[in-house]
Amino acid sequence: MDISRMDDLVAQALAGDRRAIARLISTVEQGGAEARQVLSRIYPHTGRAHIVGITGAPGTGKSTLVAELAKAYRKQNLSVGIVAVDPTSPFSGGAILGDRIRMRDLATDPNIFIRSMATRGSLGGLARATADAAHVLDAAGYAVILVETVGAGQSEVDIARMAHTTLVIQMPASGDEIQAIKAGILEIADIIVVNKADLPGADQAVAALEAMLDLNSGHTEWHHGRLFQIEGVLAGGDQVKHSWRPPVLKTCALRGEGIEELVQAIAAHLQYQRESGLHQQREHDRAAEQLQRILRYTLLEQLLERIPKHALQETVEHIVAREQDPYSAAEALIAQARLLS
Amino acid sequence: MVRERKIRVLIAKPGLDGHDRGAKVVARALRDAGMEVIYTGLRQTPEMIAQAALQEDVDVVGLSILSGAHMTLVPRVMDLLKQMGLEHVAVFVGGIIPDEDVPALRCLGVKGIYGPGTALSDIVQAIRQEVEGRE
Incomplete structure (x- = not known):
């Protein structure tokens, strides 16, 4: 791609042209010098969207929940970008990206943009370029960006590094209390959702998760690329201001139940982050982490060339x-x- | 750090028939051939298919039609793709297509038409030739 063509595409994408947005996402997904040129052009226009991550085990209903959230945001007249990640086959390098199946009602809304991505060998629940794709949608003016990870188990925690608000989706009967107190994916939750709450065992699941949160009595935050425990329930003082206990919400996405409450909880989390200064701190950590990652990658590339x-x-x-x-x-x-x- | 360009294919089932086994078998074969397949599921309208092709920036759209409505659905999809500036997207059709309709579909610009019994490797090869020949 020559430079003037790239400038045209970037200008069109910033103006909301969907074809240009799609082309730019392909370019950043491809990686290399062209991707870097595109990203450095759009970066000044990013930072406005609220990025919400949705993660959880396969089959918990992430895609259906994402579709319902998108509909709720459309009712508030907000535009929605969706990046849905599915795994690449380690044997063939191919992938079947099936998240659109659950999002068919959204397919023709001009204020919703859905992009499916394959992990292409990345571990951690996201593709290497997932954050870059979200940047393109952010720059193009989408107000809310929903990022759906691959069906994640206990250690795919990359989403917490890129999202402002991370939802961890569970379902009833998805394990006993020991599963709930193990380290890993639950620790990155800003909001825990028990989906398929019409199934038996939903209340027990909520109780087990609440008990786990009581044990934690605090919450973890990313800081300099590491998870840190932040003190939770303290009597008075500044600490309390910095504590966020993840709410545990029940939804039944297939019937659209509990979605209003979830949207409210997401809004409350954003507001909490802004008021507590955490938003600023997370932006800072995110930038530092991203810079390190780029340095590592670029240095390795340069070294291997020599x-x-x-x-x-x-x-x-x-x-x-x-x-x-x-x-x-x-x-x-x-x-x-x-x-x- | 090999930057291999992946072929992206949208597999869609327009119209109202509910037989998606063929579409799933083809999707699986393309995955096994190293392609990224966006599978959209049943009962897609031509508008949904064209929008998905646009947003996903695919190289190829594969339509699976067993309802007999191909002479209505395929022209509509081709038309919408053109309107969106996606003339470069290669369209393939699979399913039950009577021989007498094949020339008309070819005339519309459909690159390949595959009925029951087609070897999966033929479809894989046709898509590779179409996409790689273009670059």
Whole structure:
């Protein structure tokens, strides 16, 4: 793509042209220099959208819930961008992206933009370019961006790094209390949703989750790319202002029940973040984390360009033959690349 | 850090018949051939299909039609794609298509028409040739 074509596409996308938005998402998904040029052009126009992450195990009803949330936001006259991630097959590199099946009612609304993404080898529940796709939609003026992760288990927690508000979706009978107190995905929840609440066991699930929250008596926050526990229930003082106990809500997305309450809880979380200064702090952490990630990736790319392919292969052979250990091998390669520069 | 361009395919079932086994089998075969398949499910209107093709920035749209309504549905989809500036998207049709309708569909610009018994590898190859030949 030449520069003037890219400038045109960016200008069109900023004006809301859907074809241009779709093209730009493909470009950032592809990665490389073109992606970087696009992202640096749109970055000044980002930061306005409320990004809401939706994660949870496969089959808990994430897509259906996303569709219902989108409808609720449309009633408030807000435009909605949706990025839905499904896994890439590790064997063929292909993927079946099926989240649109549950979103068919939204397909022709001109104020909703839905994009399906394959993980393309990324772990952590998102694709490498999911945040970049959300940036494109943010710059194009979508007010709310719903990001649906792959069906996640207990450690796909990347979504908490990119979303302002993270919903963790559970369903009744999805495990005993020990599941609820294990570390991992529940700890990143800003709001916990027990979906399919018409099934038996919904109240028990809510009770188990509430009990887990009582044990925690605090909440975790990302800080410098790590999860930190923030003190919760303290008598008086500033600490209380900084505590957010994730509400546990029951929904039945298929019937549209409990969605109003969920939308209100999401709004309350955004307001809490703004008032407590957490919003600012999270933006700060997000920027720092993103910068580190880009540095790591770019440095690696530059390094690999300088090391001849055969040298890399030979080193691998040495390591396999136990003639060299991988740690000194890496140091030697870096030293060699520096000499070449 | 290999940046391989993935072929993106939208598989859609326009119209009212509920037989989606063929569409699912094709979707699975394309996935196994390394493509990214956006599967939209049953009872899609031509408007839904064209919008999805636009938002997903696909290279190919595959329509599965077993209802006999292909001479109404396919022209409508082709028309909408054109209106949206998506002339480059290759359209393939699968399902029950009588031989006498094939020339008319070809004339509309449909790139391939596949009935029951088609080898999946033929479909994979046709899509690869169409997309890679264009670049």
